[in-house]
Amino acid sequence: MKFKINSTFRKARAGILHTKYGKIETPVFMPVGTLGTVKGISKEILQKYNFELILANTYHLMLRPGMEVINKFGSLNKFMSWNKSILTDSGGFQIMSLGKNVKVDDEGVTFRSHLDGSLVRLNAEKSIEVQKCLDSTITMTFDECIPYPFSYSDTEVSLERSSKWTKRSLNAYKKKSGYGIFSIVQGGMYKELRKKSIEDLSSLEFDGYAIGGLAVGEGLKLMSSITDYCTSNLPTEKPRYLMGVGYPSDILEAVKNGVDMFDCVLPTRSGRTGLAFTTNGTIKIKNAKYSKDNSPLDNNCSCEICLNYSRAYLHHLVKSSEILGSVFLTQHNLFYYKKIMKIIREAIINGNLDNLKL
Amino acid sequence: MKFKINSTFRKARAGILHTKYGKIETPVFMPVGTLGTVKGISKEILQKYNFELILANTYHLMLRPGMEVINKFGSLNKFMSWNKSILTDSGGFQIMSLGKNVKVDDEGVTFRSHLDGSLVRLNAEKSIEVQKCLDSTITMTFDECIPYPFSYSDTEVSLERSSKWTKRSLNAYKKKSGYGIFSIVQGGMYKELRKKSIEDLSSLEFDGYAIGGLAVGEGLKLMSSITDYCTSNLPTEKPRYLMGVGYPSDILEAVKNGVDMFDCVLPTRSGRTGLAFTTNGTIKIKNAKYSKDNSPLDNNCSCEICLNYSRAYLHHLVKSSEILGSVFLTQHNLFYYKKIMKIIREAIINGNLDNLKL
Numbered sequence: 078m079k080f081k082i083n084s085t086f087r088k089a090r091a092g093i094l095h096t097k098y099g100k101i102e103t104p105v106f107m108p109v110g111t112l113g114t115v116k117g118i119s120k121e122i123l124q125k126y127n128f129e130l131i132l133a134n135t136y137h138l139m140l141r142p143g144m145e146v147i148n149k150f151g152s153l154n155k156f157m158s159w160n161k162s163i164l165t166d167s168g169g170f171q172i173m174s175l176g177k178n179v180k181v182d183d184e185g186v187t188f189r190s191h192l193d194g195s196l197v198r199l200n201a202e203k204s205i206e207v208q209k210c211l212d213s214t215i216t217m218t219f220d221e222c223i224p225y226p227f228s229y230s231d232t233e234v235s236l237e238r239s240s241k242w243t244k245r246s247l248n249a250y251k252k253k254s255g256y257g258i259f260s261i262v263q264g265g266m267y268k269e270l271r272k273k274s275i276e277d278l279s280s281l282e283f284d285g286y287a288i289g290g291l292a293v294g295e296g297l298k299l300m301s302s303i304t305d306y307c308t309s310n311l312p313t314e315k316p317r318y319l320m321g322v323g324y325p326s327d328i329l330e331a332v333k334n335g336v337d338m339f340d341c342v343l344p345t346r347s348g349r350t351g352l353a354f355t356t357n358g359t360i361k362i363k364n365a366k367y368s369k370d371n372s373p374l375d376n377n378c379s380c381e382i383c384l385n386y387s388r389a390y391l392h393h394l395v396k397s398s399e400i401l402g403s404v405f406l407t408q409h410n411l412f413y414y415k416k417i418m419k420i421i422r423e424a425i426i427n428g429n430l431d432n433l434k435l
Numbered sequence: 436m437k438f439k440i441n442s443t444f445r446k447a448r449a450g451i452l453h454t455k456y457g458k459i460e461t462p463v464f465m466p467v468g469t470l471g472t473v474k475g476i477s478k479e480i481l482q483k484y485n486f487e488l489i490l491a492n493t494y495h496l497m498l499r500p501g502m503e504v505i506n507k508f509g510s511l512n513k514f515m516s517w518n519k520s521i522l523t524d525s526g527g528f529q530i531m532s533l534g535k536n537v538k539v540d541d542e543g544v545t546f547r548s549h550l551d552g553s554l555v556r557l558n559a560e561k562s563i564e565v566q567k568c569l570d571s572t573i574t575m576t577f578d579e580c581i582p583y584p585f586s587y588s589d590t591e592v593s594l595e596r597s598s599k600w601t602k603r604s605l606n607a608y609k610k611k612s613g614y615g616i617f618s619i620v621q622g623g624m625y626k627e628l629r630k631k632s633i634e635d636l637s638s639l640e641f642d643g644y645a646i647g648g649l650a651v652g653e654g655l656k657l658m659s660s661i662t663d664y665c666t667s668n669l670p671t672e673k674p675r676y677l678m679g680v681g682y683p684s685d686i687l688e689a690v691k692n693g694v695d696m697f698d699c700v701l702p703t704r705s706g707r708t709g710l711a712f713t714t715n716g717t718i719k720i721k722n723a724k725y726s727k728d729n730s731p732l733d734n735n736c737s738c739e740i741c742l743n744y745s746r747a748y749l750h751h752l753v754k755s756s757e758i759l760g761s762v763f764l765t766q767h768n769l770f771y772y773k774k775i776m777k778i779i780r781e782a783i784i785n786g787n788l789d790n791l792k793l
Contacts, residue, residue: 114752116759142750149747156747156751157748349758385478386516389500389504390471393470393514399474401472
């Protein structure tokens, strides 16, 4: 896997990530396809909108459909019929979010499946093995995710564990041309620990660096400050991925801080709950004021939904819990996200990122 | 609206229905779009699969979104962005299925909305008015639907009422070029009453005749017998529509009995519950035996779903309650129904309908 930065504007970068499936322009937003499907959106639409990279989840996929099934197909790509890149989360974040049902020890984690309650063990080697089975284009190292707020000393202990797991992940990973492995910077809200994390990781051979443990309730200012601190200390020539972010304005801020990659459930989950992103802000389509509104979701949008359907019709679909209500809003939202990523990229190249507002 | 029969084989007919939106080849299957949306399927797919006529429901649409909204758009076609023909059910069947919440008198029916419990009145004139507001390509007359079994004398009383409502419906309807109005043959399981119904209706100027009150639990043999009896007495030159039917084999049987038009929720509803129609029978995709099956739903099918996805992947989507599970199975099922209608039509034209099995 190769990464080339074509253009910069202050800390912001416009680049291209080359994988076995082709080129991915950065900054890039990855639609979330947890279970091997971007909820409600067929691959035809994703391809039409030029999404080159989606995210899937190790934790969810190892439980369902399970690796025996994926093995039979040879890869998650073949199973889901997707011939573009896939980045897989290592499972750490999902497991930690199970709360009481998880036991963490120095070697790994034991948890109860949210599907059948069975006990499952996951550690660095197993996570990498699952991601190998999925044939993930970009593998993430396995680490421990901490809640917010979290004390300095607890964060320090957790970071030490994460750094060890990260090294074990890398040792278990076999490099292949066109594929890559990213490690994850942790250290909570403590810059000193973030620095230590970056030092631990930078000494090893990774294809990119994720910034984890943010967007967990710390607020935009602190998130931006930690992001800025991390990118200032991370290797310049490798892609940076801010996990789980976010709102268009957060993405813009993070790009200005030197981040190249993003994922978030917002455009898809919002689509399923009747929230649409537009150039004039978000719209709650269930609101009664849209019931007779014959204008499109967004007058400045050229997606099929805005070209074909009115707010009134979408209001009717969503109010009636029709499948197409979810499908159409998700489709529009993904188109919107793709569009703003293009606008951001062009603003970097054209040197007018300062004037851009989202 | 014009109807031309191009070819016949015994009682079966291959024809073309001409409406303001173009040609509709018969025998035709109408996907059900109750609320102004064929559940889970965008118009792009319907158009790609050459569906020229869908069904929508007066009862549901008058409650939601309501005629005030449709009025603003000028037609259901414009509201839902569909530029092909629409047949609308008159509301009678849906209202009767509300059971205890309905009061029928000689003038019309009063019922409680299933949405907010409010009292609503519907009669022949109102049903035609709503269908006019929807700008239905094919309007259905308003009648009383009866349960099964139902006594001769009760059926006779109901039929008399239905015949009066039918005349009132026709009086309230304004003819327009490219549009049409169908009446509905009632009379339960009594041929004598069916004959009376047909005599009542045939004396009036309708563009087509529906056969109502069947597929209500009477069994295939009785349904076929009544259908056969009705078509033998209906005018030859007008299209016949068997309401709410059905399984592919039922459709084939009814075509042999001289029916031209069909609607049923089967392909769409089955799609949402994990049942797929294939050339080798139906498949319950949730069945564990499909969890690792890398063959398509139907080896003889060329729909996008069968060309792209395995049974194992569809099993995974449906088991995980993913939106695309419903969407993909519905899409395949509609493709299948469209295909069998084409096969049936060609078999009529080629004179080998006797050899066809579905």
